[in-house]
Amino acid sequence: MPRLLGVEIPAKKKVAFSLRYIFGIGPQRADQLVQEASLNPDMRAQDLTEEQLNKILHLITEHKWVLEGDLRREIAGNLKRLQAINCYRGIRHRRGLPVRGQRTSTNARTRKGPRKTVGVSKAKEASA
Structure with a gap:
């Protein structure tokens, strides 16, 4: 190779x-x-x-051309800068949500990860 x-x-x-x-x-x-x-x-x-x-x-x-490690470092630095100044895009990156205005009520599973089911737990019946 x-x-x-x-x-x-x-x-x-x-x-x-x-x-x-x-x-x-x-x-x-x-x-x-x-x-x-x-x-x-x-x-x-x-x-x-x-x-x-x-x-x-x-x-x-x-x-x-900026390639490989230098480019990866530059991109990571850009994201850290956005998060440090607390701009909208930085906050979205920090929370792992879509950055560019996509809907999140449905879809956006790639950024948000698999669904986390929130269920109602039954209270144990009070024995008298």
Whole structure:
């Protein structure tokens, strides 16, 4: 398995698809990298030479893209900042509710988690 930026990319998949396993590289950036590195789009990741891997790494650093750990840290920092200033979005993140105005009376199960049934418990009958 080829290794880029500390991530093992799948060897059996085409290069453009295997590059997407790096956090921060999506379909457009992956296609752009393949095109700029002048690689065959039908090439599999296992067929990449050391020189081609270095060329991809050089292109990533040349574009100054924020990827992997740095990007994850930046996103986490943004969420912590929103929560620290007690803005509406930060409060919604803290409570685990939808942030962007979706309804919560029904739906929203992905954010809220599985239903928690609240039942009425019977009081034990008072024996006289």
